[in-house]
Amino acid sequence: MPLAVAANNMPVASLEWFLLVGAFLFACGIFTILTRKNAVSVLMGVELVLNAANVNLVAFSRFVKAPATLGPAGIELPKGVDPHLVYGAPWIGGNVFAAFVIILAAAEAAVALGIILGIYRNLGDVDVDQVTGMKG
Amino acid sequence: MQLIQFAHGLLPFLAKWPDWVVYLAVVFLFAFAILNTLVAPLTGISTYIERRLAGRAQYRWGPNRVGIRSLLAAMPITRPISKLADVQPFKFIGSKIPGGLLQFAADGLKLFTKEDIIPAQADKMLFRLSPYVVMAGSFAAFAVFPVSFWCSAINLNIGIFYVLGMSSVVVPGILMAGWGSANKWALFGGMRSASQIVSYEIPVAIALMTVVMLAGTMNMNEIVATQRSGYGIEKAGFLGWYLFRYGGLMIVPFVIYFIGGCAEVNRTPFDLPEGESELVSGYHTEYSGFRWSFFFMAEYSNMFAVGAIATTMFLGGPLPPYPVQFTESLPMLIRFGEGFFWFFAKSYFFVLVMIHMRWTLPRYRIDQLMQLCWKVLMPIALVWFVLMCGIKMARMEMAAPAEAPVVAEVHK
Amino acid sequence: MMAALGISLRDPAAWVFLAFAAMTVASALLVAVSRNIIYSAYSLLLTFFGVAGLYAFLDADFLAAAQLLVYVGGILVLILFGVMLTHKIRDINLSNETTNPIVGAVIAGLLFLVLAYVSMRTDWQVVDRGPATPTTQEIGRAFVGKYLLPFEASSILLLGALIGAAYLSRHERKKEA
């Protein structure tokens, strides 16, 4: 089982540890979504899944070599200006995407709460198994 | 003067750790050991001030008995010293030492000894956990306050962001208390408090981000450093504070921040979560004794934190109102004390203002409260943020000659 | 042996990391299996804290603070509200029923196994990037530089979600007879 070896300036744990934690979070989230009857619990499972994805993104951002492309295509910087200093370092992409995921999670949670409250108002319960309006 | 460096020196293996681990270690290991010794007196002094002022406002005495003299008289060994206060040369001085100064210590003693009541229907675990979460959340913010020149527990590069993040930890704690108490007043209070905090976080954050945007950093020590000069003066005294910079335009974010801060710590006139006319005592209705004191300490430490943040972000933190070169030649320790003095003086000034507000203003209604947040404070804060952005960009444009590309300004 | 594991147990920081990882894993498991929905929610709080700690170990300081601010201060509060608004005050011990736990466990377990297998078997091209640097500035540059369009789009999405959520959760006006 080849494991990435920690170098001097590496974090205390190697990439695989983070990926394993993320995989476990993911599995827990899927399990929660699959088994829970309560819509709010399902929402929690979704958050777990998103966190798992975030952990992976940030871990890759930290460990894995970033592509060399920089900046939006077609935009040329003046000479002598380091593109890293303008567009951000290339390895920051994972962090940025994690931030986007956090933003989306906030939006998703707000909408989900609204939907859950709507379900509760209409059905008097939040059992997702009873919400089968889209049954074919 | 960074505790982190001190910790590094103390424990050499810390150098290998990521800074964040050390920060967290500092926060969670030294929280109760160090910050309690610092914050508990702070909150205590705040309660004393509040009670004295409340007494004056209501035309009665506040706490006036438990002072140093009482403490001395309480113990047989020191009782003779207490008698000295009746002797002529000391009588004058003794009469000047306010009584009741140690009332909070006595109260703490009392609360520690009271019976710990947990309602039978309550969710025991949540009920017990809640005070710790709330207090941890409010105390953790103290780690980054620049109590003097370049002196904070940790010199965090995302300082103010960290403060905001930590203060949001309080909300689940309050909900925990509300739900765990199995009391509808507590639940209502908790949910009101949570919604209020979450709502007011937005204008507060925008107002603070205005300062961050102007300073170009989130590090609180650096924010303080940017307030040393202003209006083209190298060492400008109070003119460099963000409150007075930009021709007084920053007064608006400051007012928004202060109103929102008062609401975030559930102070009157925003103390609906614990409005006794409606909800008995809000989310801590069922709490008593030691656990109740945690909530209380959290509230008063939050008051101080609001003042400290206002001081740091708008009033130059530890910077004196006079230009710093007046005291630059003084010894290091005195200068440190100078900064310490000004920081706490300003912060306590805000505490005083909040206490006066409590005893002056009537309580808001819940819909008025939300309307004030969403329909008044937030739009103004947003507009002002954009306005200050424009002003900063205009100043950068003026400062940077046209031939230099604007992108090059980014990495400065 | 330690090196083969990708972690040096002689380093105290490794133990802190393991503590965080364990906290994350355990609380996530508790979220999945807890019989009480409130406990699930507060386990989720711990999970968020643990993930924030993992971010700290990945030198992502900004994300850690954002995790606290958004997840703990926002999403978790929303979830708690969701729990509390959809249950009666009297059922204080909320049950959190499960359906088909066996099937779910099989699928989730298989999923974990496959993911773990892929994680371990892949030969990751790991690079040494030197000492950790503050990410906030870089994220800021990336937001207003390379990723400006997604940033703006997500702002609009957030606004739309806010308005939509407010619309969804408002009380419908009863039709007058």
Added chain:
Amino acid sequence: MAHGHDDHGHGSGHDAGHGSAAPGGHDDHGHGGGHDDHAHGAAAAGGHGGGHETHFQPAGMSRGLAVLVLALGVAGGFFSLGVTGHFDFGGRVIDLNDLFDTPWPALTVLCLPLVAAFVQIFVGRKLPRRGDWVSTGAVMVGLAISLMMFGRMIGIYDWQFQRIHEIEWIGLFTRSAPGQPDVTSFRIPMGILIDNITVIMLVVVTLISTLVHIFSMGYMVDEPRYSRFYAFLSIFTFSMLGLILCHNVFALYMFWELVGLSSYLLIGFWFEKKSAADAQKKAFLANRVGDIGMFLGIVTFFYFTGQITYAGIFKGVAEGAFSNHMGLLTIAGCLLFCGAIGKSAQFPLHVWLPDAMEGPTPVSALIHAATMVAAGVYLVTRMFPVFTPDALIVVAWFGGITAIFAATIALCANDIKKVLAYSTVSQLGYMIMGLGASAYTNGFFHLWTHAFFKACLFLGSGSVIHAVHTQDMREMGGLWKKMPITFGAMLLSTFAIAGVPGTSGFTSKDGILGDLLFAAHHHAALWPIVVFAFVGAGLTAFYMFRLIFMTFTGKPKVQEKFDHAHESPWVMAAPLVILGALAILSDKGGWFQELVGPPPSAASAAIRMDLIAHGQPVVEEAKESAHEGGEHESAEAHPSNEAASAETSTSARRHPYEDPLEHEKHPAHTTAMIISIFVAGSGIFLSWLTYQKKVISAPKIAAALPGVHNLLLNKYYVDEFITYFLVQPFLALAYGCARFDLKVIDFTVNAWGYFTVLCSRVAGLFDQKVVDGTVNGTADVVQSAGTALSRFQTGRIKTYLAWSVAGALLLVGGFHLVTNWKHVFVRRPAAVVEPAK
């Protein structure tokens, strides 16, 4: 231009109409039939000034004369500004060569009347004075600019002067190749051409138009559609200016039709009258007949040369585009001339012009004397280089026949405007005749002089009609006492048209006659034309003086009308004065012959008649000049060519045209002058004997020659001929076509329709049975498949998730198993497991 009540003293004993804004009822001629006199008050006041005894008032007229002198001074100022060539405007010297070096002055002249027309149409009635000042001001500004251009033309004094400003209007089928300039196959340029002819025409049009506008202020004041009248006048002015400014035949045709349209509108201005409505239709249709020929001519030229600009067509013709089809070139020229036949009222199509006298008299002056009918002459002048000798003979014959033909009809006409109309037709015949006989310069010169004296005559007749409310000369007489100014101006113009020496008409007509005589020496086919021309000159003098004697001298025949007669207000009199003066003066200076030389084209030199066949040097010179002209054009197409503009901006440049045949023509001119003086004198003398002294009795002659008299009275039965031999056959043909349409075509269409219905019934059956069956079968299959598959759609989100996760697992795991089955199922040897480094 305000004219107040004091032009005419306030009438004594005037009735309730005074001060009333409502004009009275109108009779057929648009004059206040219900009133004893005409309205002359200020339009703003809307009142009816004047009275029964009102006569020419010296005080009002002196003020009018003062304004007149002032206007002449201003006009002269503009003119001399142009001559000077620059203009010191507070230290900033404005170079007036810009008048030609930029297109904007010409475009301003062109577009101002259009703007004025729109203003008049939409808001004219709401403006003060019903907006007449808008149109008048617009055309006056145009006149000012035109006068400056005219002065500048005099200043430059170059007979080859030419400026072209063009843009690419339509460019189609552009092909691009890398590294190559784009190739556009089909280009239509649009632009303006300014040369001496254009400038002269500009002055003619704007001057006559301005004077007619001013005249109409008095003449049309009672008209309820006053502002519409001015709008139409402006549209006409715009069309005419566009016609003379454009640089290609395409735009020429468009403006040509616009001119036709506006003449249609103006002739039928009083469309309530059936005669006017008929006249406008007649004018329109007659013009269309000619325009079809013109269009075919234009298309022919475009087909052969691929060009639409004048210069391009000339160049193409000169370079031999028609070299294998010289007969076709003749035919094309004749077709082009058809346009002129229609517009300039030449012999077969002249019928519309006398009828067009139903329009208001100012319109007659503007359209039928000076401008519109001149368009045909202008067309022949402009396209002169492409006319072959044979075509020119045709042109000359048409002109000659028209000249004598119309002159004879005019002898017997009693309507004052009809006399003038036939006179116009006759004079146009002279111009065409002259052009056809290669008297290019003098033919065009006659257009210039004729414009002034004929406009004067028409306006004068308008003034007379205005005074006596009739058009019948037999009811007039002795009016000179009542209308001295009108009489004076008309007398001068009559001298001019009769060819009395010293007048402009003498110069131009003598030029035509002399060139004609000269040409006839070299071309026998022109001899009949010469006879026609001299006889026509005598007839012209005779009938014009007949008009004068019947109208102005002798005793009044109808006393009542005479008593009511009065001199016109000065807004009507002033244009008469100006035009009368110009009738004498417009030929002075000799500049015309030096500035309007033969057209600078090789085509003209190569194909001109044999009269220059012996003048070889002329051919060479003309070829060179044509080449120069071509270069000129290319230089103008690129304004950045500084050398060209620097050369042309020198005002000291003088290149007058010198006729190389002048000495050879001289005897012919002398002969022609003697003959024409004799002929004109005898015409005048006979007229004097007949109508003044009554020595010769006109009725007796008429009785002695009843056939001739009837023929002339009925205008040679041309209208009837057209009716019976053209209109009726066409109508019969149309009826036949209609019947064919009803019986044959409709039957075919209906049969086809029944067949189609039958087919669609069959197709419908096929559709219902086969196609619908297929579609329904497909739908049934899909429905049953959907029913089967919908069992998977439980509506439970978990089920979906479980399926998708299972699918993902299958995908990842299965893919891995498929690719790595050896490593998975076959046990690896232990050596493969690497120890950690």
